[in-house]
Amino acid sequence: MSRHLISAGDLSRDEAVLILDTSAELASAAGRPIRKLPTLRGLTVVNLFFEDSTRTRTSFEAAAKRLSADVINFSARGSSVAKGESLKDTALTLEAMGADAVVVRHGASGAAHRLAEWVTGSVINAGDGTHEHPTQALLDAFTIRQRLTVPGGASAAEPGQVLDQRGAGLDGVRVTIVGDVLHSRVARSNVLLLSTLGAEVTVVAPPTLMPYAVDTWPCKVSYDFDAELPKSDVVMMLRVQQERMSAAYFPSVREYRRRYGLDAGRMALLPGHAIVMHPGPMNRGVEIAAEVADSPRSTIVAQVSNGVIVRMAVLYLLLGGAAATA
Amino acid sequence: MCAMRPGTGHEQGAGSPGWKAVLTPEEIRRALSRIAHEILERTHGGEGVVLLGIPTRGVPLARRLAVRIGEFEGTTPPCGSLDVTMHRDDLRLRPARALQRTEVPPDGVDGKTVVLVDDVLFSGRTIRAALDALNDLGRPRAVQLAVLVDRGHRELPIRADYVGKNLPTSHREVVRVHLEETDGEDSVLLGERDL
Numbered sequence: 001m002s003r004h005l006i007s008a009g010d011l012s013r014d015e016a017v018l019i020l021d022t023s024a025e026l027a028s029a030a031g032r033p034i035r036k037l038p039t040l041r042g043l044t045v046v047n048l049f050f051e052d053s054t055r056t057r058t059s060f061e062a063a064a065k066r067l068s069a070d071v072i073n074f075s076a077r078g079s080s081v082a083k084g085e086s087l088k089d090t091a092l093t094l095e096a097m098g099a100d101a102v103v104v105r106h107g108a109s110g111a112a113h114r115l116a117e118w119v120t121g122s123v124i125n126a127g128d129g130t131h132e133h134p135t136q137a138l139l140d141a142f143t144i145r146q147r148l149t150v151p152g153g154a155s156a157a158e159p160g161q162v163l164d165q166r167g168a169g170l171d172g173v174r175v176t177i178v179g180d181v182l183h184s185r186v187a188r189s190n191v192l193l194l195s196t197l198g199a200e201v202t203v204v205a206p207p208t209l210m211p212y213a214v215d216t217w218p219c220k221v222s223y224d225f226d227a228e229l230p231k232s233d234v235v236m237m238l239r240v241q242q243e244r245m246s247a248a249y250f251p252s253v254r255e256y257r258r259r260y261g262l263d264a265g266r267m268a269l270l271p272g273h274a275i276v277m278h279p280g281p282m283n284r285g286v287e288i289a290a291e292v293a294d295s296p297r298s299t300i301v302a303q304v305s306n307g308v309i310v311r312m313a314v315l316y317l318l319l320g321g322a323a324a325t326a
Numbered sequence: 327m328c329a330m331r332p333g334t335g336h337e338q339g340a341g342s343p344g345w346k347a348v349l350t351p352e353e354i355r356r357a358l359s360r361i362a363h364e365i366l367e368r369t370h371g372g373e374g375v376v377l378l379g380i381p382t383r384g385v386p387l388a389r390r391l392a393v394r395i396g397e398f399e400g401t402t403p404p405c406g407s408l409d410v411t412m413h414r415d416d417l418r419l420r421p422a423r424a425l426q427r428t429e430v431p432p433d434g435v436d437g438k439t440v441v442l443v444d445d446v447l448f449s450g451r452t453i454r455a456a457l458d459a460l461n462d463l464g465r466p467r468a469v470q471l472a473v474l475v476d477r478g479h480r481e482l483p484i485r486a487d488y489v490g491k492n493l494p495t496s497h498r499e500v501v502r503v504h505l506e507e508t509d510g511e512d513s514v515l516l517g518e519r520d521l
Contacts, residue, residue, distance in 0.1 A: 018424055021424060021425070022424060022425050025409065025425035025426070025427060025428065026425070028427075028428060028429075029428070032462065032463060033462075033464070034462040034463075036462075037412045037413075037462075038412070038413060038458070039412045039413075039417065316412070316422060317422045318422070319422075320412075320417050320418075320422040321417060321418070321420055321421040321422030321423070322418055322419055322420050322421050
């Protein structure tokens, strides 16, 4: 693996499968009485968050701590960034403190890439603007592999059933990503990673929320949600990101919900084995109805617990080996 | 991860020149039968024994020992695998490696006599890592060690309780264990490094 994790598109299929396999082994350790592993003892992981986040930051923090790394949390609010310090100076300060890895979230696309040029440690992109969020894509891929054991989707795994999925990709799994694709770094990372793993990805959005040059992405594009539902093994709902919307992209929340929201009626159109995913935080009643979010098809809670495990795997693979000291 | 350890590379086939067979399939079978008898003797009939193989080749060896004990005594002891990668002391010396499977029998290891099983005992560092990994799983009543080949050159105060074959070697030599389950044939080969 390379030293950094900036983009899901940088991962080869073998690297992505290695992360998923490592995650699968770590998942079995998560059920044991002692969940802490000594692997990253003595290393320091800095969480550098310029944007608000609870789940991603705590997830990275839990992952680093379960591998015995020391964690320094750094959020822009109440820091010298509020006094006008640049990203570069902040990075150099953290560097001087001896950070072995920097987990960065920033409002500007490409921030993680720039940061990787300035620090000697590993940089893990935890979301940069509307660009990428690779660990979210990895945890989604892990959740899909865990839940849909037969590609193409005859049967979902029985609870508690242990299947050997080592080395498996997501070949032939049909994934439909629905919603605010334009502003979603989750969508972009997922399209790149899931297609690398062999899944057939379709993005569905109102024309105003479809990114420019989406036809160059390795996925199909559709504007008709209802037509895609019966052909989907996985439906991934995206959050309507009101904080990134400076203009009106759709006439009203009600109209959006009627055309692109997932409610119980739409869920009934899905094949029996299909699962519903959401990266969180949800806007219940906008892109996803409460009864869908709480249904057995929903993997939203599993995605959160898998997030810790997948981030452990990423930290281990980036920091655990010789490359960390080289 | 014994395959990654210096001195136990498994890249070449058995027929390659320069390699000397030190154990034949028949001898491996007898050595395992003897170890199975010794385990039964030392543990008074295999009461509370759990066999844990260290991946890769310790796992099939542990399974074979369990089957053998079952044939001799009528009850097959529980058998699993224990990955030690995350507990190794040489992780930083090499690129990060893939994890292997850890499978603990449903009854766990608390209060049991755990017999760790590996193919080659060399520096003893893998076993130290295994003892740490085992510590996270529970508190066994006793821990014992069974290896197919003990090639010497210990770097830690660790000793095997059951040894298939003591094989005096030099540091320049390489010991390879091939097993039916992982390599398609049973053999133990001795060769020189950098052939």
